[in-house]
Amino acid sequence: MKTVLVTSTAESTGKTAVALALAKLAAERGLSVGYMKPKGTRLQSNVGKTLDEDPMLARELLGLDAEMHDLEPVVYSPTFVEQAIRGREDPDDLREGVRESFETLAEGKDLMVIEGGGELTTGGIVDLTDADVAELLDAEVLLLSRYERGGDVDEVLAAADDIGDRLLGVLFNAVPDGSFDDLETEVTPFLEGRGVPVLGVVPREQALAGVTVAELADELSAEQLTDAPADAFVERFLVGAMSGDSALRHLRRTKDAALITGGDRPDLQRVALEAPGVKCLILTGGFRPPGAIVGAAEERGVPVLLVQSDTLTTIERAEDVVRSGRTRDAETVARMRDLLHDHADVAAIVGGEAGGEE
The missing domain is CATH 3.40.1390.20 (HprK N-terminal domain-like)
Structure with a gap:
């Protein structure tokens, strides 16, 4: 079984759409696919029952027969963060809970897609950054990033250093037309020369950007x-x-x-x-x-x-x-599926045989 964790250099880079679109593409390639978001970060309430909409959308779009407490074992709310800082959350217990939920969801699957929470460093107070989760679940890491100027490469290199040998590669998402040439002719060769494969450059689409x-x-x-x-x-x-x-x-x-x-x-x-x-x-x-x-x-x-x-x-x-609301739906995932099909190395990310709708 292969496990891919989708993380990002910053919030609002399209993790949900990319993660679910990759899962759809993998299913088209004949793979049995599971999904998990270990840290629920997109909450509408600080306390109580989880309200993160991403796992609920995943369960619907991917047809998953899974419990929410497994899809999202840690509700990373402001209240949770406060309790963790006060020493009232045990990192070892949390990690064990994440591992057990993962094993439940991964049974019989060819591919597990793990969605990161917030950004790469989210979860550090309980030793559950996305890099920590990747290590815990033996996952390869797909790093998402925006790109508008050369300085954005600094964040990619810093994130790649944090992830280490588990880095599968970087996917640039929502790239403006004016930045494509720089990415293809200068940035991509530079990053690959530093050991950071570029697995896709997805163009910006206004309907997905606002x-x-x-x-x-x-x-x-x-x-x-x-x-x-x-x-x-x-x-x-x-x-x-x-x-x-x-x-x-x-x-x-x-x-x-x-x-x-x-x-x-x-x-x-x-x-x-x-x-x-x-x-x-x-x-x-x-x-x-x-x-x-x-x-x-x-x-x-x-x-x-x-x-x-x-x-x-x-x-x-x-x-x-604008950051996280109306554009996360089935239509967004379908459009992202098409964009990844056309602009990313899907085989390198999810494996499986090419197939499905062109």
């Missing part, structure tokens, strides 16, 4: 004040706490962004409507903007969303939506 304004409005329970189309994608957020002049200079340099500001800041709202990279305004505190702002937004086709929550709460909720 959320639409409509999805954002739904998640924030926002009221849309304009009839402007809400199908534009948002990938980042700007906080409106600056003067109009400095805001305009900053806003003109951004793209695919939403401005989050108080509804009582018409000066900033007016400036934001002049910036082509601002795809929507999110006004907080329940303050309705002047009619002139709504009219200008309508004219420019910019949606204006009104929320009742304060600015800080809205920022946290919005960033969580």
Whole structure:
């Protein structure tokens, strides 16, 4: 049996989509596949019953007959972390629990796909970093990374050093078009010369990189004040706490962004409507903007969303939506399956015979 652990240099690099897409590709190649996420990190509650949606999605998409407590033996919540720091969690007991769950899930399988938690170092307080888990479960490690500039290679090399001989290779995910040439002609030969195989370069797709304004409005329970189309994608957020002049200079340099500001800041709202990279305004505190702002937004086709929550709460909720929410679903996994099929060395990662849909 082969075991592959999917980890990353940072959060939000697509571990769930890649892990499940690899499992689907392996099944197409005739392999019996299992899945596990030892540390549940994507929680909606700090305590109590596990609410990590990744193992639940895996169980559904892969047709697994497995208990949640095996798929996710450690609920890595803030409460758990606090208890571990106080010495109330035994690392040896936790490791044994992970190993026992793995053995249960791996019985009769040709391949086990292990999804890392958060990032490579998550779990260090109980000796369960992804590198520790790989050692515990005798897994090879697929390292995910983003790439936009040469300095990103530093993180890849540092992670490769932490993983050691278990490193299977690195997969660059969501790579912008402008970075492909550097990756192929300079970065890949450099990394392979340092003993780090590059197993894929997956292009960035906007539908997988952000959320639409409509999805954002739904998640924030926002009221849309304009009839402007809400199908534009948002990938980042700007906080409106600056003067109009400095805001305009900053806003003109951004793209695919939403401005989050108080509804009582018409000066900033007016400036934001002049910036082509601002795809929507999110006004907080329940303050309705002047009619002139709504009219200008309508004219420019910019949606204006009104929320009742304060600015800080809205920022946290919005960033969580973009980071980990609406794009984790069956459609995302299907699209990632196609991307990996076309842009990654699937055979080197999962093994098995080529087959399935082309």
